[in-house]
Amino acid sequence: MKIVDLSIAIESGLPSDPPDYRPYIDYQDHKKTAKDMLEYFGDATVEDLPEGNGWAVEFLKISTHGGTHIDAPYHYYPTMNGGERAWTIDEIPLDWFHGPAVVVDFRDKPDGYKVEPKDFEEYFKKIHYTLKPGDIVLVNTGASKKWGTAEYLSSGCGMSRAATLWLVNQGVHVTGTDAWSWDRPLPIEAKDFDKTHDKELIWEGHRAGAVKAYSHIEKLTNLESLPVTGSHFFCFPIKIKKASAGWIRAVAFVEEQDDSEKTV
CATH class of the missing domain: 3.50.30.50 (Putative cyclase)
Structure with missing residues (x-):
């Protein structure tokens, strides 16, 4: 059995949608989120995180008609x-x-x-x-x-x-x-x-x-x-x-x- 992917990837700002309908993705990497992550872990500091890394997360602005x-x-x-x-x-x-x-x-x-x-x-x-x-x-x-x-x-x-x-x-x-x-x-x-x-x-x-x-x-x-x-x-x-x-x-x-x- 072969599984064939028929979906496009959701990408930020591509001109393949009208301007008001283009998806936008705010990428929050491990360094950027470190301080935000600490709000959930009591007295922990950035030094307590491995190499100062938090979690990666993305925030999307997208219509229900964006992407496949x-x-x-x-x-x-x-x-x-x-x-x-x-x-x-x-x-x-x-x-x-x-x-x-x-x-x-x-x-x-x-x-x-x-x-x-x-x-x-x-x-x-x-x-x-x-x-x-x-x-x-x-x-x-x-x-x-x-x-x-x-x-x-x-x-x-x-x-x-x-x-x-x-x-x-x-x-x-x-x-x-x-x-x-x-x-x-x-x-x-x-x-x-x-x-x-x-x-x-x-x-x-x-x-x-x-x-x-x-x-x-x-x-x-x-x-x-x-x-x-x-x-x-x-x-x-x-x-x-x-x-x-x-x-x-x-x-x-x-x-x-x-x-x-x-x-x-």
């Missing part, structure tokens, strides 16, 4: 399933967060391409696969190659409302992308809105969750390391009360072939 994370239906709209109160991240059934992974390779789609149901239908026909309830669909847009740069924000294709609902109607509860957003890059959606003033374009992939509940993962990486089918994916979120999302350590378990099963 999974969105709750509440992020998309106050209601889901046509009127029910939308679930926050602590309310979603845990069995949603693991299942067979199905990797969709859309790296051939240009940045800003709007994925429609026909794109998924053609892809699954090509790989001779029919989606099953509980499958977790992970879309590789190629955007993760731009992680760490400002270009990441405008990279990758994105899902239309119709395409999102098409997946959910196959019994899929959880989807994911290596891009910044499940939707098309927001600067591209904004340009299209300015041209058409069609309000249905605004955040359309996300808003599908108001019609039918689902969750999606953003900022995945390393999806090309997975087989198209055959791996088991885990994406349990940190349990944050009444939150719109939770950070995950996205991993997949992949069965390794015995030497006798490998082909030359």
